[in-house]
Amino acid sequence: MSDSRPNPAPARRGFIRIVGSSAVIAAAAPLLPACSAMPDAATEPWRLAGRGEDVRRRLLSWAILAPNPHNLQPWMVELPADGSIVLFADPTRTLPMTDPPSRQLTLGHGAFLELLSMAAAADGLRAEIEPFPAGEPGPERLDARPVARVRLLREGARPDPLFAQAGVRTTWKTPFAERAVGPEALAALVVAATRPGVVASGTQAPERVAALNDIMVRAWDIEQRTPRTWKESVDLTRVGAAEIARHRDGISLGGTMMEALRLAGQMTPEKAMDPGSSYFKAGLDRVRSWVPGTGTWLWLVTPAAGRVPQLEAGRAFLRLQLQAAALGLVTQPPSQVLQEYPEMRALQREFEARVGQREGEKVQMLVRVGHPTGQAVRSPRRALQDVVRG
Ligand SMILES: Cc1cc2nc3c(=O)[nH]c(=O)nc-3n(C[C@H](O)[C@H](O)[C@H](O)COP(=O)(O)O)c2cc1C
Numbered sequence: 050m051s052d053s054r055p056n057p058a059p060a061r062r063g064f065i066r067i068v069g070s071s072a073v074i075a076a077a078a079p080l081l082p083a084c085s086a087m088p089d090a091a092t093e094p095w096r097l098a099g100r101g102e103d104v105r106r107r108l109l110s111w112a113i114l115a116p117n118p119h120n121l122q123p124w125m126v127e128l129p130a131d132g133s134i135v136l137f138a139d140p141t142r143t144l145p146m147t148d149p150p151s152r153q154l155t156l157g158h159g160a161f162l163e164l165l166s167m168a169a170a171a172d173g174l175r176a177e178i179e180p181f182p183a184g185e186p187g188p189e190r191l192d193a194r195p196v197a198r199v200r201l202l203r204e205g206a207r208p209d210p211l212f213a214q215a216g217v218r219t220t221w222k223t224p225f226a227e228r229a230v231g232p233e234a235l236a237a238l239v240v241a242a243t244r245p246g247v248v249a250s251g252t253q254a255p256e257r258v259a260a261l262n263d264i265m266v267r268a269w270d271i272e273q274r275t276p277r278t279w280k281e282s283v284d285l286t287r288v289g290a291a292e293i294a295r296h297r298d299g300i301s302l303g304g305t306m307m308e309a310l311r312l313a314g315q316m317t318p319e320k321a322m323d324p325g326s327s328y329f330k331a332g333l334d335r336v337r338s339w340v341p342g343t344g345t346w347l348w349l350v351t352p353a354a355g356r357v358p359q360l361e362a363g364r365a366f367l368r369l370q371l372q373a374a375a376l377g378l379v380t381q382p383p384s385q386v387l388q389e390y391p392e393m394r395a396l397q398r399e400f401e402a403r404v405g406q407r408e409g410e411k412v413q414m415l416v417r418v419g420h421p422t423g424q425a426v427r428s429p430r431r432a433l434q435d436v437v438r439g
Pocket residue numbers: 114115116117118119120153154156157160218219220221222299366381382383384385427428
């Protein structure tokens with residue numbers, strides 16, 4: 050049987066030559082996650098959420114869908130015979146360069162606990178969360194002691210309508226549609242993200258928005274131009290379907306164009322670290338492409354430092370993302386300016402002054418909000434059995 054299609058080999062060589070040119074890579078890179086081919090195996094936990102006979106595993110199948118920095122999924126759980134759930138920080142999943150005190154990782158644990166608690170309520174159970182039951186780690190790093198112990202009680206469950214968005218929630222990593230978010234939506238997001246120990250604020254005032262957009266770009270540039278902090282992201286970048294499916298974590302760059310660039314040798318860690326490469330330039334351009342559609346910012350402040358406020362802020366951030374989903378909006382928390390390493394400190398001070406952070410307070414999350422441009426691409430998750438210890 051003859052095949053009437055043209056011989057693909059020369060065509061593919063030509064394609065690779067074209068996509069290998071820097072102009073094409075730079076133009077295409079910001080669009081790629083939106084057309085990303087996410088391998089089904091990597092997103093299986095989204096489809097399995099809420100299934101299963103064992104109640105703790107059923108609740109955890111939701112919790113592992115929580116937002117978390119760099120999609121590291123820094124959690125580990127034990128299921129002791131007393132029926133509780135004990136949450137730990139996985140010591141192999143840390144961000145020592147961009148998150149030296151593990152503040153952001155702790156926020157991710159907070160989001161995990163909020164989702165767990167909402168899933169429990171939907172199952173008729175009240176999750177009683179005891180943070181740091183064996184003592185609170187200091188400000189330097191998390192340690193081997195549990196982050197929380199969760200007891201599931203039969204009385205007092207209060208189902209939360211926001212939980213309906215748990216399977217829809219997403220972090221939007223590409224430009225928003227250029228359409229304004231209504232002031233009533235901002236007000237609803239502020240309400241959703243305000244909880245005990247967390248104050249949410251927001252702005253749509255053009256001058257403040259422009260200042261925050263500018264800070265977002267400058268903070269990104271600092272991170273990308275500081276080799277050790279940029280390398281941390283590069284090392285967690287998974288290029289192409291095979292790598293994404295193998296790791297099921299990190300920053301996913303999938304889709305036809307990425308596969309082609311990978312085959313052309315354009316997507317290696319060495320290229321990513323080379324300031325003269327198209328890959329490097331695409332990174333710098335990417336954050337700039339977010340500016341035109343960003344007209345709404347929120348930030349979450351805790352009045353105190355410490356680990357419990359970090360958990361509370363993570364819980365508030367999850368609620369903010371769910372409320373955004375309920376309103377048909379999407380969010381992204383560009384966190385660079387909040388990160389605690391020396392090169393960021395001067396810009397961080399400028400940012401803190403801009404949002405009026407007072408002595409003793411900490412802005413834990415900074416979030417841009419907008420309208421999606423299409424269907425969200427699910428981010429990968431590791432399988433639940435890989436998170437349960439023992
Ligand atoms: C503390 C924290 C910091 C984050 N920082 C960023 C960030 O700087 N840029 C970004 O695009 N997403 C950021 N995220 C979102 C994660 O990248 C996202 O949750 C993860 O990739 C999983 O994707 P999903 O939220 O769509 O499930 C952050 C999330 C948390 C909890």
